[in-house]
Amino acid sequence: MNLLPLPAFSDNYIWLLHDGKQALVVDPGDASPVQAALQAHGLQLQAILVTHHHADHVGGVDQLRQATGATVYGPVYEKLPEPVLRVDGTVRMTLLGLDWQVLEVPGHTAGHIAWYCPDAAGAPVLFCGDTLFSGGCGRLFEGTPEQMHTSLQCLAALPHNTRVACAHEYTLSNLKFACAVEPNNAALLQYRAQCEMLRQQQRPTLPSTLARELAINPFLRCHVTQVARSAQSFAPATDPQQPASVFAALREWKNVF
Ligand code: ZN
Numbered sequence: 001m002n003l004l005p006l007p008a009f010s011d012n013y014i015w016l017l018h019d020g021k022q023a024l025v026v027d028p029g030d031a032s033p034v035q036a037a038l039q040a041h042g043l044q045l046q047a048i049l050v051t052h053h054h055a056d057h058v059g060g061v062d063q064l065r066q067a068t069g070a071t072v073y074g075p076v077y078e079k080l081p082e083p084v085l086r087v088d089g090t091v092r093m094t095l096l097g098l099d100w101q102v103l104e105v106p107g108h109t110a111g112h113i114a115w116y117c118p119d120a121a122g123a124p125v126l127f128c129g130d131t132l133f134s135g136g137c138g139r140l141f142e143g144t145p146e147q148m149h150t151s152l153q154c155l156a157a158l159p160h161n162t163r164v165a166c167a168h169e170y171t172l173s174n175l176k177f178a179c180a181v182e183p184n185n186a187a188l189l190q191y192r193a194q195c196e197m198l199r200q201q202q203r204p205t206l207p208s209t210l211a212r213e214l215a216i217n218p219f220l221r222c223h224v225t226q227v228a229r230s231a232q233s234f235a236p237a238t239d240p241q242q243p244a245s246v247f248a249a250l251r252e253w254k255n256v257f
């Protein structure tokens, strides 16, 4: 199984998973990079997975569906280019001969879902859309901090070797913020240097792994004393004993950082 990030627009990745013959894509905001990759590798597109309704994630769906006949799967509660096979958190399905689970992760949008494949030959893979980024998380356009915190906790409970396939290359700016929150986190400083080198070479910093995110992503570290302290210094009303309160303060701080 091959996992490829296809760059789109200024900082999106459209993820392509394929076995050399059949492929699926996640969140094709633009059809052309996907069509170019299908042609280059001689692949047939079997499925289009969608995480949420934003244009930079669904803009290429109609064109790809028409060109390939692929089936589109997407969240129940979002307005999407029809026809879409709607899925919620109860769904288990087989695609490319692999098992898939749908995780409901509201916060960035009200109906946002993530796609999780526990056995993608190698390590599990998570397509988390705009919920979890490397070193950060999505903005709260349609959800509350409590909802987003719960959604991130749900992702944080997956196996540590899970490959985290985020939909944007926001890593460096996220890590700048993360370093302001945890200036003495050695794993974070080391990872930031590594990502700076990758970006200088115009290479993706993704996929990340859940183990790494748990070590460096402040939004997954709301229970850590230093993170709670920093959040409290930004928003004095923060309750350092309540991870959801710490999360809310971090998210607001990041919005103005
Ligand atoms: Zn979005």
Ligand code: FE
Residues within 6 Å of the ligand: 054, 056, 057, 130, 167, 168
């Ligand atoms: Fe997006």
